[in-house]
Amino acid sequence: xxTDEISEKSRMVIEEVEKxxxxxxxxxxxxMASILASGHILFEDYPGLAKTMMARGLSSAxxxxxxxxxxxxxxxxxxxxxxxxxxxxxxxxxxxxGPIFTNVLLxxxxxxxxxxxxxxxxxxxxxxxxxxxGTTYRLPQPFIVMATQNPIEYEGTYPLPEAQMDRFLIRxxxxxxxxxxxxxxxxxxxxxxxxxxxxxxxxxxxxxxxxQRSIEDVHLDDSMRDYIVEIVRRTREDPQVDxxxxxRGSLAIMKLSMTYAAIHGRDYVIPDDVKAIAVEALSHRIxxxxxPWIKGVKTSSIIRDIIEKAPVPKVK
Numbered sequence: 001x002x003t004d005e006i007s008e009k010s011r012m013v014i015e016e017v018e019k020x021x022x023x024x025x026x027x028x029x030x031x032m033a034s035i036l037a038s039g040h041i042l043f044e045d046y047p048g049l050a051k052t053m054m055a056r057g058l059s060s061a062x063x064x065x066x067x068x069x070x071x072x073x074x075x076x077x078x079x080x081x082x083x084x085x086x087x088x089x090x091x092x093x094x095x096x097x098g099p100i101f102t103n104v105l106l107x108x109x110x111x112x113x114x115x116x117x118x119x120x121x122x123x124x125x126x127x128x129x130x131x132x133x134g135t136t137y138r139l140p141q142p143f144i145v146m147a148t149q150n151p152i153e154y155e156g157t158y159p160l161p162e163a164q165m166d167r168f169l170i171r172x173x174x175x176x177x178x179x180x181x182x183x184x185x186x187x188x189x190x191x192x193x194x195x196x197x198x199x200x201x202x203x204x205x206x207x208x209x210x211x212q213r214s215i216e217d218v219h220l221d222d223s224m225r226d227y228i229v230e231i232v233r234r235t236r237e238d239p240q241v242d243x244x245x246x247x248r249g250s251l252a253i254m255k256l257s258m259t260y261a262a263i264h265g266r267d268y269v270i271p272d273d274v275k276a277i278a279v280e281a282l283s284h285r286i287x288x289x290x291x292p293w294i295k296g297v298k299t300s301s302i303i304r305d306i307i308e309k310a311p312v313p314k315v316k
Contacts, residue, residue: 001210001211001213001214002214002267003214003217003218003261003262003265003266003267004265006036006211006214006215006262006263007262007263007264007265009202009203009207009211010029010032010036010211010262010263011263012061012202012203013032013058013061013062013202013203014028014029014032016057016061016199016200016202017054017057017058017061017199019188019197019199020053020057020188020197020199021050021053021054021057021197022177022181022182022184022185022188023177023178023181023184024050024054024174024175027054027172027173027174027175028054028058029260029263030170030172030256030260030276030277030280031054031058031170031172032058032259032263033170033256033259033260033263033277034144034169034170034256034259035058035062035142035144035208036211036212036215036259036262036263037169037212037215037255037256037258037259038142038144038212039144039168039169039170039252039255039256040125040144040145040146040147040167040168040169041055041144041145041146041147041168041169041170041171041172042110042147042148042149042165042168042170042171042172042284043055043146043147043148043149043171043172043173043174044148044149044150044151044171044172044173044284045148045150045151045173045174045175046150046151047150049174049175049176050174051148051174052068052106052108052148053197054174055104055106055146055148056068056106056197056199057197057199058104058146058199059103059104060198060199060200060201061199061200061201061202061203062103062104062202062203062205062208063201063202063203063204063205063207063208064102064103064104064142064144064205064208065102065103065104065140066102066103066104066106067099067100067102067104067105067106068099068105068106068108069099069105069106069107069108070108070109071107071108071109071110071111071112071113071117072112072113073112073113073114075112075113075114075117076117077116077117077119077120078098079098079117080098080099080100080117080120080121081098081100081120081124081130081132082095082096082097082098082100082101082130082132083095083096083098083132084096084132084133095132097137100120100121100124100130100139101137101139101140102140102143103140103141103142103143103144103205104144104146105143105144105145105146106146106147106148107121107145107146107147107148108147108148109148109149109150110147110148110149110160111149111150111159111160115161118160118161118164119161119164121145121164121167122163122164122167124139124143124145125145125164125167125168126167128141128143141205141209142205142208142209142212145168147168162287165284165285166246166248166284166285168284169252169255169256169281170252170256170277170280170281171280171283171284172280214262215255215258215259215262216258217267218258218259218261218262218266218267218268218269219267219268219269220254220257220258220268220269221268221269221313223313223314224257224269224270224271224274224313225254226313227271227274227310227311227312227313228250228253228254228257228274229250230310230311231253231274231278231282231306231307231310232244232245232247232249232250232253232282234306234309234310235249235282235285235286235302235303235306238302238306239289240288240289240291240292240297240302241286241287241288241289241302242287242288242289242290243286243287244286245282245285245286246285248285249281249282249285252281252282252285253274253277253278253281253282256277256280256281257269257273257274257276257277258273260273260276260277261273271312271313275307278303278307279300279303279304279307282299282303283298283299283300283303284299286299286302286303288302
């Protein structure tokens with residue numbers, strides 16, 4: 001599939017979701033970039049900012065099967081992956097597949113479940129498979145996890161382990177709407193006469209898989225590879241950072257910059273593509289030293305500062 005086709009289909013998907021989501025074009029573009037890169041998305045923001053609506057709308061517009069899990073402290077791994085039950089009619093144990101067997105899995109408030117349950121997602125997120133009773137089952141393709149968590153409510157939560165945070169290709173924040181946007185939200189709700197928003201199907205899973213494969217044809221110049229690595233290496237050298245990003249951060253920026261370029265109709269990556277997604281690709285992959293953390297320094301502000309100071313290559 002050519003880049004202009006990817007751009008056009010991505011635009012149609014985003015515009016369909018925008019019928020219910022007001023004023024979040026940039027967030028939708030970055031979420032779409034992650035989906036085209038076959039990456040998982042972590043939405044971290046306050047309640048009521050349409051994180052769940054966006055995940056459901058994207059899955060509908062992409063023609064993907066959608067399942068939602070509300071994570072709670074008593075959620076068990078089997079509640080996610082599935083389990084075997086005894087079938088009296090056949091006299092054998094029968095596999096009942098869990099909600100993980102879908103295309104888009106919404107893990108709502110993922111940090112409310114205990115670590116053992118959170119880890120049940122690790123194999124699926126990394127390998128696209130799950131293992132039960134020694135048997136490995138491949139998950140449907142595409143398979144995308146969209147998880148949400150509240151950044152301010154810590155009582156009764158279990159912080160995600162670093163290994164699992166690293167499995168998310170991108171971390172996105174929704175942000176509050178402007179006054180004009182919030183008025184538009186109320187207007188559209190009144191016109192719908194219901195709370196739910198149902199996005200229409202724009203493409204199907206076969207088309208999405210073809211788009212994902214075609215992204216590999218987007219050109220990445222040597223100077224752009226050097227630029228990406230320079231940004232990531234500076235996270236390891238920053239005096240406020242205790243643990244910088246691993247090479248997985250470099251790979252995340254590379255994949256996201258390629259998909260972001262394709263969404264905007266280009267078959268090559270430019271520095272602006274890297275700048276557009278680097279903060280969301282890296283901010284959850286670094287750990288601050290105790291001093292900056294206590295002072296409330298945000299990892300995103302450190303990444304932005306690194307991007308400003310890193311020398312930008314010239315586009316040939």
